[in-house]
Amino acid sequence: MFDPKAGQKDAYAMILEAIDSHSYVPGDRLVESELAERFGVSRTPIREALQRLETQGLLTRDGRSLMVASLDHTQMAELYVVRGELEGLAARLAARHATPEEVGVLRDMLEKDQTFLNDPTALSRANRRFHKQIHLASHNRFLVQQLDLVHRSMALLATTSIAVEGRPEDTLAEHNAIVTAIENGDGDAADAALRDHISKAYVTRLKLDAQATQ
Structure with a gap:
């Protein structure tokens, strides 16, 4: 049976790893549809993972877009x-x-x-x-x-x-x-x-x- 919480955890971990390994660097835009296709998960856990990363300050919002944050x-x-x-x-x-x-x-x-x-x-x-x-x-x-x-x-x-x-x-x-x-x-x-x-x-x-x- 599909566990949405497991999907969310996996999506979060995969995006975090991509940022940590510099596959995505500060300033890169993260698009739900592209991430869903890249990681092979639905857009819902991707959206929830992005919200979590934004709350933690790892992503920042530019208008309606989310991008990897940078440190001054x-x-x-x-x-x-x-x-x-x-x-x-x-x-x-x-x-x-x-x-x-x-x-x-x-x-x-x-x-x-x-x-x-x-x-x-x-x-x-x-x-x-x-x-x-x-x-x-x-x-x-x-x-x-x-x-x-x-x-x-x-x-x-x-x-x-x-x-x-x-x-x-x-x-x-x-x-x-x-x-x-x-x-x-x-x-x-x-x-x-x-x-x-x-x-x-x-x-x-x-x-x-x-x-x-x-």
Whole structure:
């Protein structure tokens, strides 16, 4: 039996993934009929998914049309401030609560991610998985929910800072420092390492934006 709620969930997840993977970038218009055809679902769950994404601020309205929202300089700065605070807290809690198995998963991720050094797109996806694993290792459901919202908004940044020359190697070195602190149960060091990681990513993105406006 068809479950309309399942259809809505699938439509929402598929559109969100398309935005997250930059198949749709800020400024792109999203048309119900085109999305329904692309994802093979009816227009009703598409319409409901678009309304949900608009409510979350991921889409913006231009007249009767919906388009992928964009972040201005101030909004991006605000997003990185919140991300740094919440990610740092997640790392601190992970240092306290992560199981040996969860630390092992993080170590395995670091090793596998070495194979993505020449593939910024794959490394960007791996980076999101890595951060998500730290969120889960915090063992705080409310923090995980808030970080999910933050990372959805990160999808509105049209490019990944990891693509910048030298950034892939630096990213993995920073990830290693975070995991080492979590592994050692050092909450202060884990918090500081993850905040430093976010700060460096933000500086890289500011440089990207500055170059784009030249």
